[in-house]
Amino acid sequence: MKQPLQATYRNRLLVGFTPADFAWVQNHLTPVVLRVGDVPMPAATPLTHVYFVEQGIVSLVARSSDGEQAEIGLVGYEGVVGLPLILGSDRAPYDGQVQMAGLAWAMPAEALHAMLQRSAAFSESLLRYAQASAVQVASTALANARYTLAARLARWLLMCHDRVEGDDLPTTHRFLSVMLGVNRTGVSEAMAALERAGVIATKRGTITIRDREKLIAQAGACYGMPEVEYDRLLGPTTSTPTV
Numbered sequence: 001m002k003q004p005l006q007a008t009y010r011n012r013l014l015v016g017f018t019p020a021d022f023a024w025v026q027n028h029l030t031p032v033v034l035r036v037g038d039v040p041m042p043a044a045t046p047l048t049h050v051y052f053v054e055q056g057i058v059s060l061v062a063r064s065s066d067g068e069q070a071e072i073g074l075v076g077y078e079g080v081v082g083l084p085l086i087l088g089s090d091r092a093p094y095d096g097q098v099q100m101a102g103l104a105w106a107m108p109a110e111a112l113h114a115m116l117q118r119s120a121a122f123s124e125s126l127l128r129y130a131q132a133s134a135v136q137v138a139s140t141a142l143a144n145a146r147y148t149l150a151a152r153l154a155r156w157l158l159m160c161h162d163r164v165e166g167d168d169l170p171t172t173h174r175f176l177s178v179m180l181g182v183n184r185t186g187v188s189e190a191m192a193a194l195e196r197a198g199v200i201a202t203k204r205g206t207i208t209i210r211d212r213e214k215l216i217a218q219a220g221a222c223y224g225m226p227e228v229e230y231d232r233l234l235g236p237t238t239s240t241p242t243v
Helices: 012-016 019-026 109-118 120-146 149-162 173-180 184-196 212-222 225-234
Strands: 030-034 049-063 069-075 095-108 168-170 200-203 206-209
Touching: 012 120, 012 225, 019 109, 019 120, 030 049, 049 109, 049 173, 069 120, 069 149, 069 173, 095 109, 095 168, 109 120, 120 149, 120 212, 120 225, 149 168, 149 173, 149 184, 149 206, 149 212, 173 184, 184 200
Parallel strands: none
Antiparallel strands: 030 095, 049 069, 049 095, 168 206, 200 206
């Protein structure tokens, strides 16, 4: 099957590689379907591939030894799952779990390492993405420590909205409670308040964003810094936040 042209890819990293680097990388890409609940990057397990997300969202989920868990970051079409391989390790201390179904391009670890040695521009691009990801994780820690559940929920919905086509987000209150590290009742109350304000609409398994500007206002200062930093490091995404 003929591989698509670089410009027809959605993944921002793949699109941003130099034509020569992309041509080499493309020969080592295999399409992988992302199904909700799949764990392409299991914690404490040697990684065999990195995954350039084309569609869908992968959550980075930290888990403690007694079973507590929370989302520390997420990856959509702007990024790649498997940063430890880029940073010199062979495994992650957290899971990369598919939150919203889609498609990724898998690249074997051996090919990645060869390309990191082959091209300084390729290495720089991925290291810049690693920096942007670190800013997102730091922002999540700040949001969890200092902002209200309502603001954190708005931030999370905006981050997902940035990474999907359209306004529908397939998710549940139970999943949100796990990702935000709070009880389900609190999530349900915060969601109900957003719905009464006309910011979102909900039906079983789906949240629809109805007023993004009001959602940004609800999130306040806990949304925007990682998005701006990504644009600074790697170039504008298709959706630039208002901060």
